Amino acid sequence: MSIFDTLIRRTYWRPKAPAQTRRQMMRVMVFAKATEVRDNSLPPTAEAFAAMDRFTEELVKAGVFIAAAGLQNSAQAKRIILDGPGHTVIDGPFAETRELVAGFSIWEVRDMDEAMAWAKRAPKFMSGKSEMEIRPFYEAADLAEFLTPEKLSTPREGERGKLGVA
Template identity: 60%
Template structure:
């Protein structure tokens, strides 16, 4: 089972402040945690994101596209970083997340969301569509 683990943004992360020496301990702890995830074969990908002031949103309405510049309101709804984990089930993902050092200098939150798998789509995922999807995944893996 693949899950995406979101590190939710905080007011501090949205300020875009670069790490200071007093954050060295937090970075070391997170580095060790990431190393454990990699060594256990759990971590597929992960990274931190710049604050929403550096981002853009694209709003869709039919054929219309509108670009919205950051920063975005509702900091608690934003993402400051992510991991993609391969776990046996949600219980394992929760167990790993509970071992995570606090990713922010203050109160913070992780959110775990499972990816859709091919079998979740039932008959709508025809063998032809599944084959095309697998070909794309194979191509991505070889790049």
């Protein structure tokens, strides 16, 4: 098994608090943005993976970590453009790197300030400039206009994560 398999296949499990407690927290997705250098370069070094693994262990110990994965460069990617009943498929690599994602993490934090504090501690994978984007998930309270929190907090078989709410 390669170091890349270890990074991608590694999973952490931690029991979730009851829904009443969880509602005090927020989930965020942290996007590691690709740069032209990152998208066209070799995978990170063993040292970079070790640094990211240590950081992930800190997130786990703090009860923040939910999931994470790195993505291959855009040469392996496809884009599907939906336009009414039709669609167009575009094969990578993509010339424009501004919107490419190199990887992601999902964290559970108290607020955006805590997410920012953790993001500032993240190790850099590649040389040069790095960029991260942090976006909160919709939670039950955000969707109260459409569905009751009770309906959202008790998923039926096969519906876990419906509408992005865990």
